[in-house]
Amino acid sequence: MANGSNQQQLEAEVRICCVIQIRMWPIENKVPLSTSGLIDIIKMARSWRKRAPERPETKPTIVMSHSFENHISSNGVNRCGIYIAANVCIDQMDMDHEVDVFHAVKLIRMNRPQLVDRDEYKYLYDLMLHWYMTNPDYRIFDQKEESRELISQNNSFRNLIRSNNPISLDANHIT
Structure with a gap:
């Protein structure tokens, strides 16, 4: 034992x-x-x-x-x-x-x-x-972040256009 x-x-x-x-x-x-x-x-x-x-x-x-x-x-x-x-x-x-x-x-x-x-x-x-x-896994995350940032910027731009702010979008200038 x-x-x-x-x-x-x-x-x-x-x-x-x-x-x-x-x-x-x-x-x-x-x-x-x-x-x-x-x-x-x-x-x-x-x-x-x-x-x-x-x-x-x-x-x-x-x-x-x-x-x-x-x-x-x-x-x-x-x-x-x-x-x-x-x-x-x-x-x-x-x-x-x-x-x-x-x-x-x-x-x-x-x-x-x-x-x-x-x-x-x-x-x-x-x-x-x-x-x-x-390590490409990190760049996939970065691409997702960049996409989110672009979407966020795009949405901010859309909200700015929709608002009542006096903005004129012209091909030559923005006032």
């Missing part, structure tokens, strides 16, 4: 995780050379989390830079701020269809003031622009 108990305890401690190794971010660079590689890593990690069963023990995702010996951050600060802030921004874009990079970084710095320095902050804006430009 002790064996069964040990087996249950062992099974309860098992965690399935995904380890993603980043190789496109040179050690000597504070930020990646381009946004494309990090975008791919973020998409891969998000895809893993969506496919994982709905149990918390199957959701951990570890993103590392280079190798296990030379991981994403030796001090828990370098490099990981961009990844964390990017995910906060992407979550905001998904929910609100807008992004506030400043607020996302401010939120992160409340707990870890060392995260996201000036160079990383600038890079984060480029990263979010790239994320937006490579």
Whole structure:
């Protein structure tokens, strides 16, 4: 019976995780050379989390830079701020269809003031622009908003014409 108990305890401690190794971010660079590689890593990690069963023990995702010996951050600060802030921004874009990079970084710095320095902050804006430009779902929302704005402007114009205001619409001038 002790064996069964040990087996249950062992099974309860098992965690399935995904380890993603980043190789496109040179050690000597504070930020990646381009946004494309990090975008791919973020998409891969998000895809893993969506496919994982709905149990918390199957959701951990570890993103590392280079190798296990030379991981994403030796001090828990370098490099990981961009990844964390990017995910906060992407979550905001998904929910609100807008992004506030400043607020996302401010939120992160409340707990870890060392995260996201000036160079990383600038890079984060480029990263979010790239994320937006490579995800057509956001542009569909923008097109709907533009259509609503045009309809609203058109209705305002119609209401202006229908009102008793002394407006004369002439091809040459508006009085």
